[in-house]
Amino acid sequence: MLRYFERLIDPFSTESSSPPTGLIAFYRYFLQPVWPYVLALLLAGLGASLAEVAIYSYVGQLVDMMTRGTPATFLAEHGHQLALMALVVLVLRPLVNAIQSIISNQTLPPALTARIRWLNHLHVLGQSYTFFQNDFSGRIVTKIVQTGSAMTQSVTQVIDALWVVAVFVTSTFFIFASADPLMAGPLAVWVVVLAVLAATFVPRVRRRAAAASEARSLLTGKLADIYGNIQTVKLFARDGREEETARGAIAEQTGRMLDQNRLLTTLSILLQISNALLVGATGAAAVWLWTRGAISPGETAVALGLVMRLSVISGRVMxxxxxxxxxxxxxxxxxxxxxxxHGLIDQPDAPDLVVRRGEIVFDHVSFAYGGTTPVLRGVDLVVQPGERIGIVGRSGAGKTTLISLLLRLYDLEQGAIRIDGQDITTVTQTSLRSAIGVVTQDTALLNRSIRDNIRYGRPDADETEVRIAAERASAAGFIAGLADPRGRKGYDAHVGERGVKLSGGQRQRIAIARVLLKDAPVLVLDEATSALDSEIEAVIQEQLEGLMAGKTVIAIAHRLSTIAAMDRLVVMDEGRIVETGTHQELLASQGLYAQLWARQSGGFIGDRAPHEIAAA
Structure with missing residues (x-):
């Protein structure tokens, strides 16, 4: 039966849009589709509070009836009232409480928390590459997870506090006032004191809670950063230094938490004092009024019972x-x-990119990563359909930046990039990147199975296609011998975070298999074979030759021998194209490329300036 209530809200069946930045609007954005269940929880809470007050009120009446009546005629005179209250106690109150429990435990909070996390994840996933570069991934994850649970808890807390204050306190005040106005005096003072305490402490708790949350997120981010780079930590023997980094983050978070707890402890002490004064003052007033015949024993009992109950629930309310x-x-x-x-968005109603020929045009492209020092300076380049070009140059010449702009990881600051005449800023990012296969030097894999990582290139690929891609990438051999700690083997083996369980060469071959399977019309190779040994590289180069057939290819390499056979080479220096031509043409021109070729030792380009190379 409970599963029925669990399925009433589907957290994933809603459209995704950008959440607003205002706090009230932020809450409304997530709560609007589930408002009927919020209303149901409100009504259930109202019913539970009213039932509890009715029971306390009837206890006083019962005492008075028993005091005035006789046992022999008591049931005959008051049996219908007892039956009615029995119905409230045995049926109505448990039923309302059951409904409240089901909504608050099975229906609303679990689905609402999942909905908030899901929509926040979708929004964050659509952020630009720069967004993730400027933050800790662990910190972002913490924000998404914490925000979902915190928002859900705050909604249920509002409902809980609302009815306790609105129903229980108001009803108690009415009961006291109807018995004798003097009885309501201590309660009125207590409510004022409670309001002052809330107005004084709650906003400060809110501010300190935000600071504690930020410190907690930073702690998570720093620890995730340490663990994600554990190889570097071990290789440089920096365990001690990272202990200090973690110690500082933990101390900061603990300090923020203690700041918050000081307020909570002070508030708790003051609340206990006010509760004690309320019980004492109400009890004294009730006894004094009873001695004067102003109230009945039943009313005295109800008064004492209600203030004792209020003293208990007031702590819960605060x-x-x-x-x-x-x-x-x-x-x-x-x-x-x-x-x-989102820092980088598609234009409204942007069409998908359609690649028919594969011509790529860089039209006077300049870029400075938002700064003042240009990384690219007026780059003009036309890559013909089906042409294979190699881009070379020293580190920092702008090669990878040019590729990042082609993939629209960043928006252009000046100029334009067109594929088959279509400006890449006017088409959808998804279609643009779907049309480009990329193998980078720094290959990171998802902590999933080998099969899932290869199939990432084309999710609808069947098992045979996955295995063929692995064989073409010379990966099938080592895949067969893989096993993870959970006993999964071969294509089912998981590769660890960022593929840490594989060597650099193995990760590179999985990445190549992924791109082989994707079979996009435009191919970008950024040091695609840099992590491979010479024997494997020769085999992969043969497969890449087949993959490049009929495609527009842009390859970046420091090892010039890997791209010397390209149709054309483009030499970059300080953000500009300084030479173009075939390998032989560039050697004959005795320019920068010839200097780099002559300087190359062990297959890598040195970073010295041309005059230093010439002097050598």
Whole structure:
């Protein structure tokens, strides 16, 4: 039966759009589709609170009826009232509480939390490459996870606190006032004190909660950064230094948490004092009024019972309020990261890129990563359909930046890039990148199976196609011998975070297999064989020759021998194209390429300036 209620809300059946940046609008964005269940939880909470107050009120009446009546006639005179209250106690109250429990445990919070995390993930996933470069991945993950649970908890806390305050306190005040106005005096003072405490402490808790949330996210980000680069930490024997990094982050987070807890402890002490004064003052007033015959024993019993109950639930209310603003602070902190507008977006109704020939045109492209020092300076380059060009130059010449702009990882600052006459800024990013196969030097794999990593190039590929791609990339041999700690073998073996369980050459071959399977019309090779030994590289080069047939290819390499046979070579220096031509033409011109070729030792380009090369 409970599964039915669990399936009432599908957290994934909603359209994705950018979450707003205002706090109220941020809440409304996520709650609007599930408002009927929020309303149902409100009504269930109202019913539970009213039932509890009715029971307390009837206890006083029962005491008075028993005091005035006789046992022999008691049931005959009051049996219908007892039956009605029995119905409330045995049926109505448990039923309302059951509905409240089902909605709050099975229906709303789990699905709402999942919905918030899902939509936030979709929005963050659509952020630009720069967004992820400027933050810790672990910190971003923490924001997404924390914001979902914090928002859900704050919604349920509002409902809980609302009915306790609105129903229980209001009903108690009414019961006291109807018995004797003097009875309501201590309660009125207590409510004012409670409001002052809330107004004084809750906003400060909210601010400190946001600071604690930020410190917690930074701690997660720094620890994830250490673990994600554990090989570097070990190779440089920097365990001690990273201990200090972690110690500082943990101390910062602990300090923020203690700042918050100081307020909570102070609030708790003051609340306990006010509760004690409420019980004492109400009890004294009730006894004094009873001695004067102003109220009945039943009313005295109800008064004492209600204030004792209020003293218990007031702590819960205040903790609920502080927990509410703790969670609101967490939501605000997460919102500042999650709800940022996308920095790189498609134009409205942008069409998909259609590649028919594969011509690529760089038209006076300049780029400085938003700074003042240009990395590319007026690059003009036309790559003919089916042409294979190699881009060479010293480190920092702008080669990889040129490729990043082609893939629209960054928006152009000046100039244009067109594929078959279509400006890449006017087509969808998904279609652009789907049309370009890329193998980079720094290959990172997903912590999934070998099969899933290869199939990433074309998710609809069948098992035979995956295995053929692996064989063409000379990866089938080592894949057969793979096994992970959970006993999965071969194509089912998982490769670890970023592919850490594989060697650099093995990761490179999986990446090549992935691109072979993708079979895109445009191919970009950025040091594609740099991690391979000479024997494997020769085999891969043969496969790449077949892959490049009929495609437009742009290859970057420091090892010039790997691209010397390209149709044309483009030499870059300080963000400009300084030479173009075939390998032989460039050697004959005795320019920068010839100097780099002469300087090359062991297949790599040195980073010395031309005059230093000439002097050598």
């Amino acid at each position: 903790m609920t309020l502080t927990g509410l603003f703790d969670n609101v602070g967490t939501v605000e902190d997460g919102m500042r990261t999650i709800a940022r507008p």
